[in-house]
Amino acid sequence: MLSFVAQRIVKGVFVLLAIIVMNFFLIRLAPGDPASVMAGEAGASDAQFVQQLREKFSLDKPLPEQLFIYVKGVVTLDLGFSFRQQMPVAKLIAERLPATLLLTLTAFGISLLLGITFGTLAARFAGTWADTAITVSALLFYATPIFWVALMSILLFSVYLGWLPSFGYETIGANYTGFAHVKDVALHLVMPAMTIGLFFMATYTRMTRASMLEVKRLDFVKTARAKGLRDSIIQRRHVLRNALLPVVTLAGVHSGTLVGGAVLTETVFAWPGIGRLLYEALLQRDYNLLLGVFVVCSAMVLIFNLVTDLVYRLVDPRIEFAS
């Protein structure tokens, strides 16, 4: 197993390097550079001003040299300096990462828990009204655009009912501490986490239901029944455990992208996370920041994929690590 993990890490480093080089050139294909954006925002741009900015950001150097400087930095864990935010990229990402992780892991946890539960129930009561209700709801959540869910939930829970705050991570200026702070953050978390969670929950519900129905028909389940095992044990030990494999695969793919994937939700709810940082960096052509977020997200995808492979082993001991 150790050699498997070591091999995957070495491969991962090369993949990461390839991603950096590709993204480095890809984002420079978009028209405009940070100097032109900042000159535009300043409302006055003579040649001297634009040139000063380009020199400051090293954009006047040849592209290969810029790439070399960047890669050299990444190797020493220096992700460079954000042109626009005037801060080291690593510091910016580190500042925003906790908020994003809190949001996405909560959403991920809720969606997995509820998705598998509802999927199991739907499969258990396949063909009944309960199954129909769950399946139709899941389809609805799956098909509804995230931004619409976000805006409608703001309208309902913040504007009409006044139950939940509509934006932000915490109540600004309230300076809560201890449990009051936890409660405050939790209240702010509900809507954005549910917005992301509902979509993934729908996916897991449908996947679990389909997978369980398929496994239920297999011979070993019949054998278990023939052995006289109780239905709850068959469902849990035999059916669910085997049916979870595709769900784990899907969750593995999702979990990696969750780090940078909450762009829309974080923007609508003004959640100070990585997704928003990425979106703003893109609009401002903040090359270093964009690349930095890409590097962190790519690393996360690689790590989560590795973790997924390890989880397979736990779910299904028959799977062996090819070394």
Add this chain to the structure above:
Amino acid sequence: MLKKFVLALALASVSPLVFTSTMALAQEPKMGGTINAVIQPEPPGLMLALVQNGPTQMVSGNIYEGLLRYSKTLEPQPGLAESWTISPDAKTYTFKLKQGVTWHDGKPFTAADVLFSIETLKITHARARNNLVQLDKVEAPDDYTVVFTLKQPFGPFIGIFEVGSMPIIPKHIYEGSDVKTNPANNTPIGTGPFMFKEWKKGSFIQLVKNPNYHVKGKPYIDGIYWQIIPDAAARSVAYETGKVDVLPGGSIENFDVPRVSKLPNTCVTGDGWEFFSPMAWMWLNNRTPVLANKKVRQAIMYAVDREFARDVIWNGLGKVATGPSSSAIKFYTDNVQKYPYDPAKAKALLKEAGYKGEKVRLMPLPYGETWSRWGEAVKQNLVDVGMNIETIATDVPGSNQKNSEWDYDISFTYLYQYGDPALGVGRNYVTSAIAKGQLFNNLEGYSNPEVDKLFEEGAVATPDSKRQEIYEKVQKILVEDVPVAWQLELQFPTITNCKIKNLITTGIGVNDGFRDAWIDK
């Protein structure tokens, strides 16, 4: 509310004395409280001598100050300078600085700070550099006097001292260091009514009251939270749910303004933009074969229904532009050729010009829904008169690049005019301002020696009556030539909870700081 007003009127009719005292009582500022305002996008920094974008000016106008402020009619008012004199030959400007002013760290403010700021701004602040082009020397005969000597008279000179155009920064913090990388830029120190407290990136910027502010009794409020909310709809909701009290101009989409304005206890004002006078127009690339023809450019002016744009897209806010100058700035005249909406005339002019349906690219400004809709409306207007229009979609960096590289046919923009045609108008039409790779100059490539000469003379002419004569002449020529298609004098309403009083007291508006604002609890 209405009942109270009626009652006050009734009382007033019975006893003028009662009315007067009630009014006086109502106007008495109250101390304390915090204002929550929206800021968007998040500023890149707060050091005003280095960063001059809109959000920075809005936040930092509370931290830093200029020598002067400007009334809503653009008359200079005391700021860090308490008085000023201009020599009869209009070449020497002497400012007497206010004594007893301290920086937020307690050090005294003196003329040395002003001299240091001028030298720094010449390097770091593109607009200040341009404004100081006629400056021969600046001296400080004593700690509280600053004398500017000009190479020749420069009409708009008295108008360049507001906080965004010429922020005064502390010499003792920056002297001997690289201003651009000084760590103090993260914790800006000014002389303004509010001090920097905290900036939680992506969430808020907190300013607190400067207890040693040099205007006795001010500011009235304890502090300001500038809240960073990236989505326009979310900003509307934040206001609607009472989480923010102030939506500075442009914070929410225009189509949302009428709805939000009608919310209970909501006050709306268009004041505070007089100095900037944002003017929207379409660059017409005079270099392209189609748009090089004056008749085509005039046809575009007749083809576009600008009243419709104002009434529908901008919800009745703003004014239809009559020419290159906004009606709010000096030396404006409306005694120029008029271009009413007249599609028939536009068609006739296009025919006369020999337009054969060549494709013309139209680039709307990528600043949100309002601008996209405006682009669509104009496209329809132009198609209706027989033009072949292709819309080019892009984002802000792309639009900046295409404009500055002259890679467009028709492109929307809006620019500030800074109170005087020599500062904010001439730069868009004179030949010397044609420079590829730069934004905010003569992007359309219009060149007319007579216009060049008039703008050159207008900047240095004295007295004002002479300047009026020159600028009226140049406005007439430009409106006849249509180098660009002027659309609207924009108005960005500031929306506030009515409990916030006296927020906007000058022509600089929200950018001039909240020093006069108070909360009626």
